[in-house]
Amino acid sequence: MGVVTGKDLLQLIKQNPGKSAKQLAELAGYTTTTKTGQQRVKMLAFQNALLEANNISLRPREEEVDGVRGGRKATYRIQVQQNGNLLIGSAYTRQMGLIPGTEFEIQIGRKHIKLVQVGLSDSSLSEED
Secondary structure, three states, X not given: OOOOOHHHHHHXXXXXXXXXXXXXXXXXOOEEEOOOOOEEEOHHHHXXXXXXXXOOOOOOOOOOEOOEOOOXXXXXXXXXXXXXXXXXXXXXXXXXXXXXOOOEEEEEOXXXXXXXXXXXXXXXXXXXX
């Protein structure tokens, strides 16, 4: 089982009043086992996940990201969330000029998932896609 992030992390904290930060980090899965078999709590990773869940960034703020003030810069990497969902952020949809209601077909390969906008064929996509 992976670590708890985002809204699920905030919910876990609310459901465990009185627990220490270390106990909460352990409950959320922010632990590692050393070569000697000792379990260590990854407090920095837990704290960073908590900041991100609250949409707080300690990095210097960029004036604009992809022409939109605030928000996150696209990293082109995502993780499966605790609930099994994959979330594609608005930085990607803005970059593509997508609007709410745009439909995609999901094509599943052995080690990839491909999203193809409905109404566009593979042959109409440019080489850089």
